[in-house]
Amino acid sequence: MVYHLRKDNLASGVYERIKKGILSLEYPPGYILQERNLAEELGMSRTPVREAVHRLSQEGWLRVNSRKNIQVRPVSSSDLREVFQARKILERDALELLLATGLAREAGRKMAAMAGAMNESRGSLFSFITADQSFHSVLFLVLGNSVLRKFWNAVSEEMIWLGMLAMNEKRYDDVLAEHGRILAAVEEGRKRAAREALLEHLEKTEDILLRKIDDVSSSYGRGS
CATH class of the missing domain: 1.20.120.530 (GntR ligand-binding domain-like)
Incomplete structure (x- = not known):
């Protein structure tokens, strides 16, 4: 289990998992993600998910309009x-x-x-x-x-x-x-x-x- 990992390592693991989901089209362009659902899917608290989402939004992969509106960047x-x-x-x-x-x-x-x-x-x-x-x-x-x-x-x-x-x-x-x-x-x-x-x-x-x-x-x- 991952719960013994340090907080930063845990968030990094969530970041890699979500990013792979984006790159592999598990979460396709325009797809709406929810923090709560991601936490449940990954089997962890919302804090590392929130940190991973923030990092991915800074890199331009996600667009965060509100906590309940996290969108995978559309392709243009x-x-x-x-x-x-x-x-x-x-x-x-x-x-x-x-x-x-x-x-x-x-x-x-x-x-x-x-x-x-x-x-x-x-x-x-x-x-x-x-x-x-x-x-x-x-x-x-x-x-x-x-x-x-x-x-x-x-x-x-x-x-x-x-x-x-x-x-x-x-x-x-x-x-x-x-x-x-x-x-x-x-x-x-x-x-x-x-x-x-x-x-x-x-x-x-x-x-x-x-x-x-x-x-x-x-x-x-x-x-x-």
């Missing part, structure tokens, strides 16, 4: 475009820097491992999307630039959330194929081909999401 086309704009700049430049500094072979090995993990996790959408982000994170891990990695981390969780919205079972093969083209170009050190494959992959994902936003907004009801 403008937010989506901003995230993808930042992501394209970060990944494109990280990829080009990596290929220019002779790190393609190391990156290729790690990306191949992540592609394998994606293929093995096809039965779990959340695991697949998490592995997908690990695939893209390789660029920043191999570069070893802590500043770039900090910027990347700021958009990576957003992409897990958006990736969950974009994905369905029919797209598993497409994503794996798109990643395969990126991986092949990186392994061979083909800078232009890698850049084109990466941007094509990101643009396809963005287009799918833009088409789905209206459906997401209308189909997700409010929780209790």
